[in-house]
Structure formats: structure tokens, C-alpha cells
Amino acid sequence: MPVREGSLFGLGTILKVVKISKASRLLEANFSRFQKMQTKTFSMMTNGQSVIYTIDPENVRAMLVTQFDSWELSALRKTAYTRLLGHGIFTTDGDAWKHSRAMLKPSFTRGEIGNVEMLERHSESLIKAIRLQQDQNSVDLGDLFFRMTTDFATEYLFGEPTESLERGVEDGFCEAFSGGLKYIGKLSRVGRLGLFFGRTKFQAERRYLYNFIDRYVRRTLEDAKDGAKFPSRHTFLHELSRQTNDVVRIRTELLNILIAGRDTTASLLTNTWHVLSHRPDIVARLRKEIASDLPPQKRPTFEELKNLTYLSAVFKESLRLHPVIPLNTREATVPTTLPKGGGPDGTQPVFVAKGQPVIYSSYAMQRDKNVFGDDAEEFHPERWLDTDEGKGIRPGFSYMPFNAGPRICLGQQLALMEASYVTVRLLQEFESIEARDNRPWTEEIGVTCVNKYGAKVALA
Numbered sequence: 001m002p003v004r005e006g007s008l009f010g011l012g013t014i015l016k017v018v019k020i021s022k023a024s025r026l027l028e029a030n031f032s033r034f035q036k037m038q039t040k041t042f043s044m045m046t047n048g049q050s051v052i053y054t055i056d057p058e059n060v061r062a063m064l065v066t067q068f069d070s071w072e073l074s075a076l077r078k079t080a081y082t083r084l085l086g087h088g089i090f091t092t093d094g095d096a097w098k099h100s101r102a103m104l105k106p107s108f109t110r111g112e113i114g115n116v117e118m119l120e121r122h123s124e125s126l127i128k129a130i131r132l133q134q135d136q137n138s139v140d141l142g143d144l145f146f147r148m149t150t151d152f153a154t155e156y157l158f159g160e161p162t163e164s165l166e167r168g169v170e171d172g173f174c175e176a177f178s179g180g181l182k183y184i185g186k187l188s189r190v191g192r193l194g195l196f197f198g199r200t201k202f203q204a205e206r207r208y209l210y211n212f213i214d215r216y217v218r219r220t221l222e223d224a225k226d227g228a229k230f231p232s233r234h235t236f237l238h239e240l241s242r243q244t245n246d247v248v249r250i251r252t253e254l255l256n257i258l259i260a261g262r263d264t265t266a267s268l269l270t271n272t273w274h275v276l277s278h279r280p281d282i283v284a285r286l287r288k289e290i291a292s293d294l295p296p297q298k299r300p301t302f303e304e305l306k307n308l309t310y311l312s313a314v315f316k317e318s319l320r321l322h323p324v325i326p327l328n329t330r331e332a333t334v335p336t337t338l339p340k341g342g343g344p345d346g347t348q349p350v351f352v353a354k355g356q357p358v359i360y361s362s363y364a365m366q367r368d369k370n371v372f373g374d375d376a377e378e379f380h381p382e383r384w385l386d387t388d389e390g391k392g393i394r395p396g397f398s399y400m401p402f403n404a405g406p407r408i409c410l411g412q413q414l415a416l417m418e419a420s421y422v423t424v425r426l427l428q429e430f431e432s433i434e435a436r437d438n439r440p441w442t443e444e445i446g447v448t449c450v451n452k453y454g455a456k457v458a459l460a
């Protein structure tokens, strides 16, 4: 396996990561390193450790699926995320993870995901917020999407929304949550070095969030004790309160699922609407599909949304070019091998020591011209569609925005449903979209990856 020279103990690599991240070029720099070295797997000293970098689908498949038991989450991520999230689904492995996943699953049943009335209410609040800002000639949909997904996720999980769309920057919850995530996102990339910046602010944000969530938890536990009937709609909080009366345990799981549910969908919507505002051809085709499949102004149902194949291709393409989780890491739990990257031509297995981190980049994998063709860098939803001329692309493990294997995203359907519903409703409501920012998509990596400049548009 090629070894890339790093500086002494790899400290230089970390300082470079900080510099490149600040310049919003981490993903591109990592991608071009693979291209320059003409390899899909190499190792480099990073932060005092030999780290393997790979974009080989066979290696990723081994870590996530076929050799799942020999791998766990990276220590860097667990240490960083635990500071805010405690020990929940995003920060644990083995039996603790299995337990969290089993507790979460009932909240993702088909019945819960298909709750379009709730989506309609939040879409209406979004449309109202857009109209309130309309006379400013430009709306940042990015900011509003983050507020809307906060409202949706809090109602979905606790049974009550935080009303962040209505309150704007006055909503302490949304602001504290964003600040806290930024901090742990930074720690997970640069390690303890990040502890020196912004710690006091982080501690205040964390205190605010814990107090806020604990109020909901205590109230629900009190209700349960008094034998009050839970609402007919199943929420994650109610499910948890059936299984334990430990406030910290419940708060931990709630925070973990909130991080999963809010930023991911908001980032997908922001990235997609940034593209839509510059691509009238895609918007026209979307409008045509919506008009032919849904009667005018009809609110879409779950089944109708699932049948909008072009809309689904637009989201697939958005997640391909601008993956919301563009980089991920696993560590070997035992001395093991990865199937590819060794030998003179990289086709042989490579040895991985116990505890050695392996970083994979879905951003780079999903731009591979050998898989996606010469136009891999272009936004072209049509590549996913089956036509009379042939089938759309099926890239297998070269494309996995929601991961794969036993830890595959639990919220994939819910996220796509939410993003589809909101997009259809905005297109039904507004006849014209104009971009108000001509800068190209630029990475901003926190816990998720989103266009740094949001989605500034004029809607009429």
C-alpha cells in the first residue's frame, strides 16, 4: 500500500487539516490526493498515528457489512461526540449500540413515517416564514430549513415542536444545538487541539440543552407515573419512558436522534435548493412531474411522493455530489485485513493493526468517473432514471449516502419523505425561483456537510 509522507508524528497533517478546513477545501484536497497518487488506498501519519485512507468500495463494504464485527466507530468521534451526546446510538458499539438501535426502531415504522399531516403543518409554517421575508428580495432557505427540521424533529421525537421557525434567533434551543454541534464536529476532526477554542461557550450551550430536554422528560415520566394516557401518536420519548425512568438515559437517546434527524435533512434540502435556484431546466422538469402526477395544489400523500421518480433522482444526485456525511471513519477491533490496496498493483489485501483508523470518503467515491462516467462532476439527475434505452445507474457500494450494513441509517425513508414533501409544497406554492447568490457550492463541514452560503433565493 502506498505510504504518503507526513510530518513528525503527523502533527503537521492535523494543522494542515485545520487550515484546509478553514479554507473550505478539505473534501477537494482529500479527493485530489487520491487522484494525484493514482491509488484508492494509502496510509499517512496523522495526529501521531498511522491512518489508512481509502475510497475502494470493496474495503468500505468489508468494514460496514462483511467484516462488521471486526470494526467499530473511531475513538476520535466517540470521545468528541460523547461530550455532548453521552453514550447513545452515535457514540457506542457492541451491546450498548444494539440496545439503542432496538429502542429506536419502533419510532421508524411505516405508519409514523407516513404522517403527512405533521409535515403539512411544518411546511405551512415554512411558507409563512418565507412570505414574511419576501419583501427583502432574498430569503436564505438554508436558515429556514434548519429551523423547520428542528421543529419537525422535536415534534416527531418529543411530541411538541420548539417553534423555531416562528421564534427565529430568539429560539435558544436551535442556537444552542447548532453551536454545540459545531464544537463537537471540530473536535472529531482535530482531536484535543480543538478543546482550546470555544469551550466555555460550549459548556453553556450544553447546559441549556440538557435543561431544556430534561423538562420534557420529567413531565413525561410524571405523566407515566400518574397513569395519564399517552397520546395516540407514538413518539420516541414515550417509547423510552416505557423502558426506563432514568432521565439521563432518556435525554441521551433523544439528543442522539435529534442530531441524526435535524442537520442531515436540513443540509440535504439546502444543498438541493442551492442547485435548483441555478437550474431552471431541473425545476421545469420537476414542475411537469408534479403537475402530471398530482392535481393542482393537492397535498401529496406518502404513496404519491414515492412515485415521483424524477424528484427522487434529484435527491439521489444531490446526495451523490454533495453528500451530507462526506467522510467517515472506522477502527479495527482486532488485527485484520482489508481486501484491496496491497501488492504492487493494489489488488491484494492490506494489513490493519488493532485500533488503526481507516477514513473513507463518500465524496470522492461518488465522483469516480469510472463508475459515474465522464460527467461525474455534473449535476445530472437523469443518470438515475430507467428509460427505453436502458436502465439508470446502479453504483452498488460506490454510492452509499446512508451507509450500509447493520449500522445503515434508520431515518433514510423519513428524511427523503420530509425533503420530498417540503420541496413539492414549495414548488406548488411559488411560481418562480431566482438565485440570489452566484458563488458555487462550497463545503461547510460540521457534523454534516452543507453549502457554506446556504440557499439564497427570491421566490414569487
Ligand code: HEM
Pocket: 089, 090, 101, 104, 257, 260, 261, 262, 264, 265, 268, 324, 325, 328, 401, 402, 403, 406, 407, 408, 409, 410, 411, 412, 414, 415
Ligand atoms: C439526508 C438525510 C440523512 C442522511 C444523508 C443520513 C446519513 C446517515 C449515515 C451516513 C449514517 C451512518 C453513520 C455512521 O455509522 O457512521 C446514519 C446513521 C443514522 N441515521 Fe441517518 N441520515 C439522514 C437522516 C436521518 C434522519 C432524519 C434520522 C432520524 C430522525 C436518522 C437517523 C439515523 C440513526 C439513528 C443512525 C444511527 C444508526 C446506527 O448507528 O445504528 N438519519 N445516517
